[in-house]
Amino acid sequence: MNHPALFDAFPALAQRLARAPLLEGPTPLQPLAQASQSLGVEVWVKRDDLSSTVYGGNKPRKLEFILGRALAEGRRELVTMGAMGTNHGLATTIHGQRLGLTTSLELFPQPLTSVVLRNIKLFQHFGARINLSPTMERAFLRFRYWQRLRRPGACFIPAGGSSPLGAVGYVSAGLELAGQLAAGQGPRPQAVFVAAGTLGSQAGLRLGLLLAGQDIPVIGVAVVPLAAANAKAALNLARRTLALLRAADPSVPELTLAAEDFVIDPGQLGPGYGQPTPAALAAMDLLSRQEGLSLEPTYTAKAFAGLCAWAQERPGQGPLLFWHTYNSARLDHLADQVDPAGLPEALRKYFLAQ
Ligand SMILES: Cc1ncc(COP(=O)(O)O)c(C=O)c1O
Structure with a gap:
C-alpha cells in the first residue's frame, strides 16, 4: 500500500x-x-x-482524502457536479463504487468530444445516477439544493474535487x-x-x-x-x-x-x-x-x-x-458494452447522431 x-x-x-x-x-x-x-x-x-x-x-489523489473522510463519517452516497464528460465525476463513481459508495452526478452540457461520449457511457457502466441540467448555473443550483437538504448519508464534493x-x-x-x-x-x-x-x-x-x-x-x-x-x-x-x-x-x-x-x-x-x-x-x-x-x-x-x-x-x-493529469487506465472496452438506450433521456440524444 x-x-x-x-x-x-x-x-x-x-x-x-x-x-x-x-x-x-x-x-x-x-x-x-x-x-x-x-x-x-x-x-x-x-x-x-x-x-x-x-x-x-489527478483525481485519485484528491479522492483519497475526500473519500477517506466520507467513509469515516459513515456516508453512503457521494454527490458531485461537473460538465457532461467530467473526469472527476467518473473517478468519483469508479473509486466510490469500489468502496461501496453510490454516486449521483449533477451535470451540464459541454462541447462533445469522443472522451466526453465515452465518459457518459462509463457513468452508466459504473452505476452513477445522472441528472443533466441545461446550464452550469442550473446544475449548480440543483447541487446546492440537495446540499441544503443535508441528507445525513450524503457527502457533497465540489466540482473537480477541489x-x-x-x-x-x-x-x-x-x-x-x-x-x-x-x-x-x-x-x-x-x-x-x-x-x-x-x-x-x-x-x-x-x-x-x-x-x-x-x-x-x-x-x-x-x-x-x-x-x-x-x-x-x-x-x-x-x-x-x-x-x-x-x-x-x-x-x-x-x-x-x-x-x-x-x-x-x-x-x-x-x-x-x-x-x-x-x-x-x-x-x-x-x-x-x-x-x-x-x-x-x-x-x-x-x-x-x-x-x-x-x-x-x-x-x-x-x-x-x-x-500528466489524465487517466491512462484502459476503459474503452467497458464503454463499448454500454447501450446508450439505457441512458437518461436527456443524454441519449447525444448518441443518436453517432
Ligand atoms: C484530466 C484533467 N486534468 C486536469 C484537470 C484540472 O485539475 P484541477 O481541477 O485540479 O485544476 C482536470 C479536472 O477535471 C482533469 O480532468
Whole structure:
C-alpha cells in the first residue's frame, strides 16, 4: 500500500486525516527524450496518469482524502457536479463504487468530444445516477439544493474535487516530487506545467513544494475562463488547505502565501472550456507520436501546449516538467458494452447522431 509523502513529512497527520488508499505508489518521473529534442529544451513528465490502474490521473489523489473522510463519517452516497464528460465525476463513481459508495452526478452540457461520449457511457457502466441540467448555473443550483437538504448519508464534493481536503492530495504530490528530486530521480525543473480548472492540483502542488522548501514555479495553464481559474482563487484555496493542515497538525509551518505564488497562463484556452485548439491538437500529436503518451484536448493537451509555447518564448531555459493529469487506465472496452438506450433521456440524444 502506498504511504503518502505528506505522512512521511508530517507523521501526526496520519492519525488526524482519514484516507482511503487509492494510489498505487509514487508516480514515475520520466524524461521525454524525443520531445526534448523537438522543443530544444529538456522536458520531463510526472506520470500521474499512472496513479491508479483502476482509474488514474489527478483525481485519485484528491479522492483519497475526500473519500477517506466520507467513509469515516459513515456516508453512503457521494454527490458531485461537473460538465457532461467530467473526469472527476467518473473517478468519483469508479473509486466510490469500489468502496461501496453510490454516486449521483449533477451535470451540464459541454462541447462533445469522443472522451466526453465515452465518459457518459462509463457513468452508466459504473452505476452513477445522472441528472443533466441545461446550464452550469442550473446544475449548480440543483447541487446546492440537495446540499441544503443535508441528507445525513450524503457527502457533497465540489466540482473537480477541489475542496481544501481534495487539494491536500496535491500537497502530498508536491512533497512526493520534492522527494524524487532529492533522491536524484530527475533534475530540478525551472517550472512545472499543470492544467488549471478548479485549481486543486495547482494550489496543492505549489503548497507541497513550498512545504518541502522547493520554490519551483507551478504554471497553471487555464482550461476554463479566467473568471474561475485565476491566481486569487488559487491563493484562496491554498490558504484554506494550509489552514486545514495546520489545524490537524500545528507542526505544519505557517507559510506566507501570495497571489504571485500561483502563476496562471491564460494563453491556451482558445474559444472556451472543452474547445480543442490547434496548439492543443499539435501538442497531443507530438506527445503521441514521439513519446507514446495519450493526452485529451480539454485539459492535458492545453497544459502541454502551454509548456511548448513557454519553451519557444524562452529558448534553452529548462528543464521543464509536464504534470500528466489524465487517466491512462484502459476503459474503452467497458464503454463499448454500454447501450446508450439505457441512458437518461436527456443524454441519449447525444448518441443518436453517432
Ligand atoms: C484530466 C484533467 N486534468 C486536469 C484537470 C484540472 O485539475 P484541477 O481541477 O485540479 O485544476 C482536470 C479536472 O477535471 C482533469 O480532468
